[in-house]
Amino acid sequence: MELKIGELQQPPSRRRIGTSTSAKNLNTIKSLRVLRVLRPLKxxxxxxxxxxxxxxxxxxxxxxxxxxxxxxxxxxxxxxxxxxxxxxxxFYCNDVSKMTRDDCQGQFIDYNDRGDPFLQNRTWRTRDFNYxxxxxxxxxxxxxxxxxxxxxxxxxxxxxxxxxxxxxxxxxxxxxxxxxxxxxxxxxxxxxxxxxxxxxxxxxxxxxxxxxxxxxxxxxxxxxxx
Structure with a gap:
């Protein structure tokens, strides 16, 4: 009974630290269970x-x-x-009518998937895969x-x-x-x-x-x- 009273008298911050440490240890043990997939190698x-x-x-x-x-x-x-x-x-401009970086400035009218027009800024980009x-x-x-x-x-x-x-x-x-x-x-x-x-x-x-x-x-x- 004295031990339980002592535990209750601990500050909440210390109890939280102990709980988080136990949770981390439990997660580490659970992650080691992944090694079970190596059993078929036997x-x-x-x-x-x-x-x-x-x-x-x-x-x-x-x-x-x-x-x-x-x-x-x-x-x-x-x-x-x-x-x-x-x-x-x-390199390319998102406005296909512009061919150079100097021309690729300002805004142009673009259309969304529903066909509604909207203003979009011109940007000079490069392809994701380039040389x-x-x-x-x-x-x-x-x-x-x-x-x-x-x-x-x-x-x-x-x-x-x-x-x-x-x-x-x-x-x-x-x-x-x-x-x-x-x-x-x-x-x-x-x-x-x-x-x-x-x-x-x-x-x-x-x-x-x-x-x-x-x-x-x-x-x-x-x-x-x-």
């Missing part, structure tokens, strides 16, 4: 074939690092080329590699005119060649390299297991024929 050791595939993936990661270096080197090269081709050429510097170029090209939103980037590139000037439809159609080459090198070439690397690693592991069994070539051939 089945890898129980299934030999699944373990072989998992070991193959882990072994291939050693060689993937070298390929990633080459990948980002080519990505940097294409980013530098893109900066030279499109730097400062992805104004190497960092933005790498991010834009990586987005193109994923296959999401690349038609809009291609359209902006074809419509680009000169630096600090708005777009003009189909002004530079030859810029599509840049993206054709880029798609050949990255989504097709490098993806196939990654797949081939995993296949080769899997084959090498199989050959190493046969060597450990001390089998000659004829025995190995008969196993594969079977």
């Amino acid at each position: 089945t890898i050791n129980r299934v030999p074939k699944l373990k072989a595939v998992f070991d193959c993936v882990i072994s291939s990661l050693k060689n993937v690092f070298n390929i990633l270096i080459v990948y980002w080197l080519f990505q940097f090269i294409f980013a530098v080329i893109a900066v030279q081709l499109f730097q400062g050429k992805f 104004d510097n190497v960092i933005h170029a790498i991010l834009t090209l990586f987005t193109v590699t994923t296959g999401e939103g690349w038609p809009a980037v291609l359209r902006n590139s074809i419509d680009s005119t000169v630096a600090d000037r708005g777009p003009s439809p189909d002004f530079r159609q030859e810029m599509a060649i840049f993206y054709v080459v880029f798609f050949i090198v990255f989504p097709f070439f490098f993806v196939n390299i990654f797949v081939a690397l995993i296949i080769i690693t899997f084959q090498n592991q199989g050959e190493n297991e046969l060597i450990e069994l001390d089998l000659d070539k004829n025995q190995v051939s008969s196993i594969f024929v079977f």
Whole structure:
């Protein structure tokens, strides 16, 4: 009873601090429960074939690092080329009738979704994905590699005119060649390299297991024929 009276005599601020600390500890414990999702990984050791595939993936990661270096080197090269081709050429005015920054001033009449007119300030903007510097170029090209939103980037590139000037439809159609080459090198070439690397690693592991069994070539051939 004395203990309860002592607790009641504590200031409210101290009781709140103790309550908040307990709540934080409880949330931390609950967050650790997320690690339960790793339990299915235990089945890898129980299934030999699944373990072989998992070991193959882990072994291939050693060689993937070298390929990633080459990948980002080519990505940097294409980013530098893109900066030279499109730097400062992805700007536009929200009023499509204005082509330059100097003209993109004041207000113009726009229409909302219901067709009602309203006044809007003219602003000189740049596209979300652009090639104004190497960092933005790498991010834009990586987005193109994923296959999401690349038609809009291609359209902006074809419509680009000169630096600090708005777009003009189909002004530079030859810029599509840049993206054709880029798609050949990255989504097709490098993806196939990654797949081939995993296949080769899997084959090498199989050959190493046969060597450990001390089998000659004829025995190995008969196993594969079977």
